[in-house]
Amino acid sequence: MPEPLLSLQHVSKTFRGRATPFGSSEAKHAVQDVSLDIAPGETVALVGESGSGKSTLSRVALRLTDATAGRVLFDGTDVTQLRGRGLRALRRELSVVFQDPYTSLNPRQTVARILTGPLRNHGLPRDQKVLDELITSVGLEPEHLNRYPHQFSGGQRQRIGIARALATQPRMIIADEPVSALDVSIRAQILNLLGDLRDERGLALLVVSHDLAVVRGIADRVAVMQDGRLVESGPVEQIYADPKDPYTRSLLDAVPVPDPHRRSRPLPPTE
Amino acid sequence: MTSYIARRLVVSLLVLLAISFCVFMLFYSGPSDPARVMCGKPCQPERLTQVKHFMGTDKNAFVQWLDFLKGLFVGRTYGTGAEAAHCSAPCFGFSFDQRQSVTNLIWSRLPVTASLALGGAAVSLLVGMTLGPLAAIFRGRWPDALVRGGSLFLVATPAYLLGLLGILLFGFQLNVVPVSGYVALTDSPVDWAWHLVLPWCVIGLINAAGYARFARNQMLDELGSDHLLAQRATGAPKRTVRRAARRGVWVPITTLFGLDLAMLLSGSIFTERVFSMHGIGDLLIGGVSSHDLGIVVGTALFGAALIIVGNLVVDIVQGSIDPRVRRG
Amino acid sequence: MVELGKNGEHGGSRHAVHTSPLLDQQPVLSLRDLQVTFRGTSGPVPAVNGVTLEAHAGQVVAIVGESGSGKSATALASMGLLPDSATVTGSVLVEGTDLNAIPEKQRVPLRGSSIAMIFQDALAALNPYRTVGRQIIDAYRLHHDVDKRTARERAVEVLDRVGIRDATRRVDDYPHEFSGGMRQRAMIAMAVVNDPTILIADEPTTALDVTVQRQVLDLLTGLTDDLGMALVLITHDLGVVAEVADQIAVMYAGRIVESGSVLDIFDHPAHPYTQALLGATPNLETSGRLAAIPGVPASGTNLPSGCPFHPRCAFAAEVGEACRTKRPVLELRPGTPAHRAACHFTTDRELPDA
Structure with missing residues (x-):
């Protein structure tokens, strides 16, 4: 196995309770002792x-929140304590695609401005050619650059979100439920786009999803979490064909199968 | 619940302490020297020293603040002998101008301000909570336009202008209500209310504008909410659904109301001036113009304390209306 | 045909x-x-x-x-x-x-x-200020002229039917005290209480x-x-x-x-x-x-x-x-x-x- 690009080592995250007029809420152990490695160019589904x-685990990996315990290594460097310049360097190499394309794009900025944001932050060239390449790489047209997010459909917005993630030419993208807010006919488009970009650019992908069917086609490996713990991880074929953990099996069993001949409810009478 | 309130009270006390420190430092580092004002003109240097000693302003500001805090809890006595002035606990300071403790002054003015504040707040809540939801129900039609236009007009109108217009119209032109002065409730409840009608309307209407707009928007949110749609889906008539929507509006309104009431109780400067009512606002303005720092610091702190207590009360009331707040 | x-x-x-x-x-x-x-x-x-x-x-x-x-x-x-x-x-x-x-x-x-209806987001579709039971009782009494006790018994019965365990006790809970799946069941109960x-x-x-x-x-x-x-x-x-x-x-x-x-x-x-x-x-x-x-x-x-x-x-x-x-x-x-x-x-x- 090659040296991992992202390595989560015994990561835990506890949220403290909050005081209210009527007592305080309990502390929540959101992530407990999770270790997970992702190799360069590999796609892991969480x-x-x-x-x-x-x-929460994906946020810890992105350093959007700090782990309570454990370490996060990116390309061999411990990024758990990074501040300032070091953290900026990490943000350039590791970017994110959010779930909701309706709230994750600033409605008052043109697409061009949304895309130049990360370029500016990292002092990268941001001429027209760069922007044209970015926007076409996600299947949109250069003339879309001067429009505002509300002028696009959900799927197109998610493409813009992906273009923004690609702007700094990262080595890895973390996509948090990238298609769950999209129409069914659009999901396949976006999943295929992510897969193509990964193949062209050798990106590592961490796709966070609640839907085992959605990540089936894109993942190399699958990691299954339950109540803050990693219950099973393994190659995609093995997880789907021969899950070891009973929880994984129950998840797979619960996924609706788009084939009426295999359902448990009796079929309607035919003539 | 009890432990929460205890904790909040401790925090509130600390905040008040910090505020008192800031207010104290701010006013006492200002250009006006209360001792010089007190000393009169001409003022001999020896006399000034005496006055300063008497007022306690010969010590440094920090020690003065500690004296002030001590006064709050155990009271204090200024000067000695025949001239001595006692200010019993809780001593919010002393007005040398009026030779009275600020606590007494505030206490004597409180009925006026409280009458104004409670009545005005009641009017604003009544008007706002009637018109706001009504506008929401008639969204886009003339009642809505009227309420929105009217509230915009009122929000933009200064209290003194509205007060003066009211006096001109109802006091002098129509001659239906008295235009100034205050009659104690205990003297004559009728006269008390009669004298307050106009100022209540002024305070009430200006605040009602905010309530009406806020309540309208909240009501629109409620009316568009899934839970009211679901309620209609069970067969509830529109009347029932609107009643449920109004209840949803009360929760955020409570927050607004609690803080507004606290603000009003700490004195309405313009309204009191316009209607020649000697409340706390009037006391504060008098203190400022006569360089009576005791009054200024005392009333400022009194206002701050009210706001903090108001906040605490709002949080507790909120919890009893909204079950989601109750259990974290 | x-x-x-x-x-x-x-x-x-x-x-x-x-x-x-x-x-x-x-x-x-x-x-x-x-x-x-x-x-x-x-x-x-x-x-x-x-x-x-x-x-x-x-x-x-x-x-x-x-x-x-x-x-x-x-x-x-x-x-x-x-x-x-x-x-x-x-x-x-x-x-x-x-x-x-x-x-x-x-x-x-x-x-x-x-004709009754249920919605996607049960948390939003239930009134946050009222207990689950109260909402079901209200829905039942809109169509049945019964006293509160009878309606309450019906609410417990229907909560039990939709699979809320310990319905007698949970009937007095507020929606936010239910888990996501239970809320969905409660909303279904409110919709089917009148058959x-x-x-x-x-x-x-x-x-x-x-x-x-x-x-x-x-x-x-x-x-x-x-x-x-x-x-x-x-x-x-x-x-x-x-x-x-x-x-x-x-x-x-x-x-x-x-x-x-x-x-x-x-x-x-x-x-x-x-x-x-x-x-x-x-x-x-x-x-x-x-x-x-x-x-x-x-x-x-x-x-x-x-x-x-x-x-x-x-x-x-x-x-x-x-x-x-x-x-x-x-x-x-x-x-x-x-x-x-x-x-x-x-x-x-x-x-x-x-």
């Missing part, structure tokens, strides 16, 4: 139900 | 009533040439354009569509719950009464008792985790069978549809583009959109690329000429001009009792396998 800690 | 509905100018209405051959009793819900138009800032926006469908007791009818398809407007129109900014024409026959032809005053008593004949479920499992989704679907189909309700399930998820639906209507841009039994739709899709949707649905077995549908979904504000699906359709080029200029009519497939599709390409042939 799967779990709500409250499993998958989103 | 039931008589055809009125033959409007709108394509979808020609074959007004889709009968199911084995269910010869009257449908409990029947939409006929339903049209919904919203007043927009720049003119009227059509949301539903000539929808005709029916649901029988004990049947699960799925309305499948994406954003802009008009499926939610169809649901709200069936309840008579659209805002004043919407104009509804056509008829909504609930057990024979046209909801769209009677004044609101007469609709109110039918809601909840004849409605029709339950409309608007994306009832979309916001849920898969394990909870499975339980809620089982609950809904169980209630359909036990109470003999008609369940109108509105969803974008073909997996869910395959699991529970008896009849399916696929909507696109405010119209039904294909309808039929679950086997008609999954085994012999006759509209390119249906087929493309099936191909684009992620599943547990296909690895690698999914067959994406190009372009963006059409909607009332962005309505292509002719067949609304033509800009995204793989077969439009083969058919040629008709797709761009002429809207296809929903027509019965030859040799089938009730499989209909609105497509120029498949009027006289089958779709090639995807």
